[in-house]
Each structure stands twice: as C-alpha cells, then as structure tokens.
Amino acid sequence: MAERMSQRLQQLLEPVVNDLGYELWHLESTGAAKSGVLRLYIDSPAGIALEDCETVSHEVSAVLDVEDAGNSNYQLEVSSPGLDRPLANKAHFRRFIGERARVNMFAPVAGQRKFRGVILAVEGDTVDLGCDDQTYSLPIADMAKARLEPVFDD
Known part of the structure; x- marks a missing residue:
C-alpha cells in the first residue's frame, strides 16, 4: 500500500x-x-x-x-539530495558508476546485509558493488537503503 x-x-x-x-x-x-x-x-x-x-x-x-x-x-x-544522496533506482546507480556507496539489504546476501564499496555496473535490476576484493550483485528491489558515500581527499 x-x-x-x-x-x-x-x-x-x-x-x-x-x-x-x-x-x-x-x-x-x-x-x-x-x-x-x-x-x-x-x-x-x-x-x-x-x-x-x-x-x-x-x-x-x-x-x-x-x-x-x-x-x-x-x-x-x-x-537537495546532498553529497550522500539516496540511490533508489537503476538510473541513480548508473549515474554514479565508479563512486563509493553504502547499501543495506532487507535480506542477507552472501551472509551479510550491509555493504560498502564501489558501484561497478548496473545490469538488469541488480547493482554490482565491489567491496574489498569481492563483487556482490545486489538486487535493487531488495535494498532497504542505499546512499552515496562521499570521499574527501586530504
């Protein structure tokens, strides 16, 4: 509803x-x-x-x-959506490929619900997020919350 x-x-x-x-x-x-x-x-x-x-x-x-x-x-x-703007659909993720994001999932993926990494690609209804040395394919529909993670250079 x-x-x-x-x-x-x-x-x-x-x-x-x-x-x-x-x-x-x-x-x-x-x-x-x-x-x-x-x-x-x-x-x-x-x-x-x-x-x-x-x-x-x-x-x-x-x-x-x-x-x-x-x-x-x-x-x-x-x-304004701000530097740590919410990401809610494919277009949002596509626009920020190569940027860092934080994603919380409703249900665990590979045993975890929270991810921080670089947006690598958007394929179909999933986002490929590179976290450390692994890539996770996260369904957009299963995301509880996703936001850009601003990186500030010293």
Missing part, C-alpha cells in the same frame, strides 16, 4: 518539479497516512539553493492541496 502511494505521489509531483526546471531525485513518505512527513529531494545541474527549495515547496503544496482536498495533514520538506 505504501509503495502504491509513493508511486502515485511520484507520478503526480515529478511533472510539477520538472516543469520548474528541477529533477525530482527522490521522494520519501514517513509516518501515518493522515499525518506524516513528505520529503522531496530535488536536483539540478547548477545545484540547489534555499530559494529553489522554497519555489518547489510552494508549487508542490498547491498541487497536493488541490489533489488531496484536505484529507491529510502532512509536513512537506524539500531539500
């Missing part, structure tokens, strides 16, 4: 965000259906400033108010 609601919100809000000149990077909904937090991560080639978040928040709020007709009470948060 939550997955269906998330897909519906994605389909409703992505065109709104795109029309404003931004990319809807990720959407998270937490809390109860009648009250909770709706978090949108937006991105653009020029980066994201506070004014960008305000613009998107204003437009998305208006769309949600009309679509929902006042049946829900939610807190809307709009922000």
Whole structure:
C-alpha cells in the first residue's frame, strides 16, 4: 500500500518539479497516512539553493492541496539530495558508476546485509558493488537503503 502511494505521489509531483526546471531525485513518505512527513529531494545541474527549495515547496503544496482536498495533514520538506544522496533506482546507480556507496539489504546476501564499496555496473535490476576484493550483485528491489558515500581527499 505504501509503495502504491509513493508511486502515485511520484507520478503526480515529478511533472510539477520538472516543469520548474528541477529533477525530482527522490521522494520519501514517513509516518501515518493522515499525518506524516513528505520529503522531496530535488536536483539540478547548477545545484540547489534555499530559494529553489522554497519555489518547489510552494508549487508542490498547491498541487497536493488541490489533489488531496484536505484529507491529510502532512509536513512537506524539500531539500537537495546532498553529497550522500539516496540511490533508489537503476538510473541513480548508473549515474554514479565508479563512486563509493553504502547499501543495506532487507535480506542477507552472501551472509551479510550491509555493504560498502564501489558501484561497478548496473545490469538488469541488480547493482554490482565491489567491496574489498569481492563483487556482490545486489538486487535493487531488495535494498532497504542505499546512499552515496562521499570521499574527501586530504
């Protein structure tokens, strides 16, 4: 049910965000259906400033108010995905091949649930993650959480 609601919100809000000149990077909904937090991560080639978040928040709020007709009470948060941005689909992983990521799985793969390594490839619905001297093929659908892991050079 939550997955269906998330897909519906994605389909409703992505065109709104795109029309404003931004990319809807990720959407998270937490809390109860009648009250909770709706978090949108937006991105653009020029980066994201506070004014960008305000613009998107204003437009998305208006769309949600009309679509929902006042049946829900939610807190809307709009922000940049940041350096440790969430990775939620094939396109996200493809864009960051060669970068480091942290992945937590719902069920163990090769006896472990937590992985840290380099994104090597995306094939079908799996991501090949190089961890130390091993490569793990991790199904995207089985990922509980995945994020880029920024590397800072000294």
